[in-house]
Amino acid sequence: MNQGQRNVKAYFYFLGFVVIFIAFTVTSIYSYLQYSHIRTELIDVTKNNDNQLSAAMDMRVAVRERAILLWRMALQDDYFERDETLQAFYEHGSNYHKSRMLILTSHMDPDEAYLMTTLDKETNKRAPILRDFANKLLEKKDNKDHTQSLNQVLTNQIVVANLLDSMIALQQSQNEYSRYHSAEEMANLLSKMILFMIIIITGGFMFATYVIMTTSKQSQLLEKMNDELEHLACHDHLTGLPNRMLLLQQLERLLSTVHRKKIQAALMFIDIDNFKEINDTFGHDFGDQCLKDLTQNMLKIIRGADILGRLGGDEFLILINEIESSNQMTVIAHKLLESLNTHYTLADKTVTISASIGIYMLSDETTGAKDAIDLADKAMYQAKKSGKNRFVIV
Structure with a gap:
């Protein structure tokens, strides 16, 4: 093999190395960008859904607590106790509106927007009745039985609570869909990048594990918070005895x-x-x-x-x-x-x-x-x- 042939072969090797290097670099950059895009999108969607889910659950708790407080006011005879209960009633109302604003200022899809519009309509329609009944309980000067009115108000609260349950269920299903959709895109990316399958699968597995563990931990925390709220609503804060x-x-x-x-x-x-x-x-x-x-x-x-x-x-x-x-x-x-x-x-x-x-x-x-x-x-x-x-x- 003469010098010319050696130079051609060396050039061919060098060109092959450059092509492989370029292909490897381009493929790596493309894979990284696609993976980063999928990961960022999943984090943003999951974070948005989690914030909405947390706010919807807080609204659900506020609705439940306001119903409990109305029941308690109907049973109380002491004016000052009813006044304190009414203050707590309005505090939960304030918490409800704060959580509502968190949802309204977040990104909502058409289904969420429709549910929030329906929820606002139902809430606005029933809010005056609810406040009027609470004020009547505060001002009650006779021994009039408010059972029928209380049952009507609680029935109205159940309608609002059911809408919030639908919102919570929607957020949970969207979280599941987001994970499923991202996993599907990851699978497509992995199928195209055979040479980097091990790295991509490992990264995808680690991220999926992180999402699952984070979601599971948050679900357990929310369940624990609900249990604590239920306990606080039914037990005396000083002695821990039933109230x-x-x-x-x-x-x-x-x-x-x-x-x-x-x-x-x-x-x-x-x-x-x-x-x-x-x-x-x-x-x-x-x-x-x-x-x-x-x-x-x-x-x-x-x-x-x-x-x-x-x-x-x-x-x-x-x-x-x-x-x-x-x-x-x-x-x-x-x-x-x-x-x-x-x-x-x-x-x-x-x-x-x-x-x-x-x-x-x-x-x-x-x-x-x-x-x-x-x-x-x-x-x-x-x-x-x-x-x-x-x-x-x-």
Whole structure:
């Protein structure tokens, strides 16, 4: 092979290397740009959908909480408690509108825009009725039964909640579609770039794993937040005991069992004696700690099947499930009085507290939870008038 031939071959090798290098470079750049485009688009769409999903869920929570607060206002007799509940009602309304603005300022497809338009129409149509009913509850001066109006307002809220459920379902389906669509494009890209299949598959697998793990983690976090909100709505923030709303539900269930199985049960209304003196003498922080301690004392006395809850302030309810006779209630009441009879001393000041207990025996004649509580409350006041630190059974 002469020099000329060697030069031609070297040139051919060099040209082949340049062609391969250029092909490799162009293919790599093209693959990177396509992959970056797919990844960016998926992140943007997923981020937008996740923000909309989070906002829709917050709106759903606000609607549910406002319905719960209306129910609570209908049960409250104290004006100041109703006023505080109304403030919370309007705060949830404000949260609803903030979340709504987040959705409106985000990118929406025609289906989302239609749902939001329908939701706004339904909300605007029902909002005046909702506010008017809330204000009527705040201003109620008589004992008028608002059950029918409450049921109508709650029915309206269900319509809004159903629309929000549709929005949430749409966002979830769009997230699934976005992942599916991106995966399909990635598969097409991988089929064209056989020489770089391993790298692209690895990157796609890592990204898909990240998206799935991130979405799963966010779903678990949202579920946990909903559970916490549900717990806060039904439990007392200080003691962790069931609150008035949950106690009424549990008492209705107990009454249903009493009527159905013809068993004996009882309701105990407990009011702490001299508790105001604790707050006035040692301060509210100390008083709160006392309530926690007294709660633990009562939990040690009652059975596992019984339910202890806090109505508010220093008032508690105990639902005694399935007893043999009123004599058993006498034993439980004596133990509770003994556990609640406590002396507190701080800075040479001593305050003695005890409890007055009203006990109402549940029977087939008990018409409802509120009547049972009222009767137990009256029995408690009889115990207070009789000298406190005692119980009365009716």
